[in-house]
Amino acid sequence: DSGVTQTPKHLITATGQRVTLRCSPRSGDLSVYWYQQSLDQGLQFLIQYYNGEERAKGNILERFSAQQFPDLHSELNLSSLELGDSALYFCASSAGGEETQYFGPGTRLLVL
Amino acid sequence: AQKVTQAQTEISVVEKEDVTLDCVYETRDTTYYLFWYKQPPSGELVFLIRRNSFDEQNEISGRYSWNFQKSTSSFNFTITASQVVDSAVYFCALSLGGAGNMLTFGGGTRLMVKP
Numbered sequence: 001d002s003g004v005t006q007t008p009k010h011l012i013t014a015t016g017q018r019v020t021l022r023c024s025p026r027s028g029d030l031s032v033y034w035y036q037q038s039l040d041q042g043l044q045f046l047i048q049y050y051n052g053e054e055r056a057k058g059n060i061l062e063r064f065s066a067q068q069f070p071d072l073h074s075e076l077n078l079s080s081l082e083l084g085d086s087a088l089y090f091c092a093s094s095a096g097g098e099e100t101q102y103f104g105p106g107t108r109l110l111v112l
Numbered sequence: 113a114q115k116v117t118q119a120q121t122e123i124s125v126v127e128k129e130d131v132t133l134d135c136v137y138e139t140r141d142t143t144y145y146l147f148w149y150k151q152p153p154s155g156e157l158v159f160l161i162r163r164n165s166f167d168e169q170n171e172i173s174g175r176y177s178w179n180f181q182k183s184t185s186s187f188n189f190t191i192t193a194s195q196v197v198d199s200a201v202y203f204c205a206l207s208l209g210g211a212g213n214m215l216t217f218g219g220g221t222r223l224m225v226k227p
Contacts, residue, residue: 031213056214106155
């Protein structure tokens with residue numbers, strides 16, 4: 001158990017809908033990262049937050065947004081969902097900016 | 113831009129065989145960090161090891177060992193006396209640390225260990 005929690009574990013929704021994925025980092029970790037794992041794109045970095053501030057952005061679609069709250073948990077919002085958004089979404093956390101990232105169990109999203 | 117290549121997409125071995133998973137990376141930065149993660153069939157990503165670019169010492173942890181060679185930009189992972197529980201997808205990854213701490217992953221190597 002990495003100490004990073006993600007909810008929900010599974011999510012099934014329809015095209016055009018909006019969902020919110022939630023992540024709680026390990027105790028004491030200030031950085032939260034979001035990654036997407038899909039069959040065609042592999043594991044890709046989406047976005048990073050550090051102590052409530054956006055720190056880095058990767059291949060994140062404009063339909064996707066995230067935030068980190070004062071209690072350091074983070075949410076990833078996916079809107080206007082398409083079939084191609086079906087993937088495993090991971091959250092990871094680290095103490096700061098250079099430490100090892102520990103991953104949560106992931107949220108498996110299926111868009112029908 | 114950074115790039116990580118795992119040329120072996122799938123490896124199949126029989127239990128107790130040794131197996132080496134290859135990882136080649138590309139970066140122009142002199143400071144970087146290399147990682148290996150394991151993804152068992154249950155789906156989670158489990159951290160195995162982290163090395164920084166200034167530490168080329170090889171590392172051994174039980175049946176696992178890692179060979180870091182800057183001259184060939186490689187960070188290979190060897191499992192000695194493989195076991196069925198080692199069956200998983202293994203990912204090599206690279207980060208630059210600091211503001212560039214996002215991980216760039218290789219495509220992964222699926223290891224199947226047969227009894």
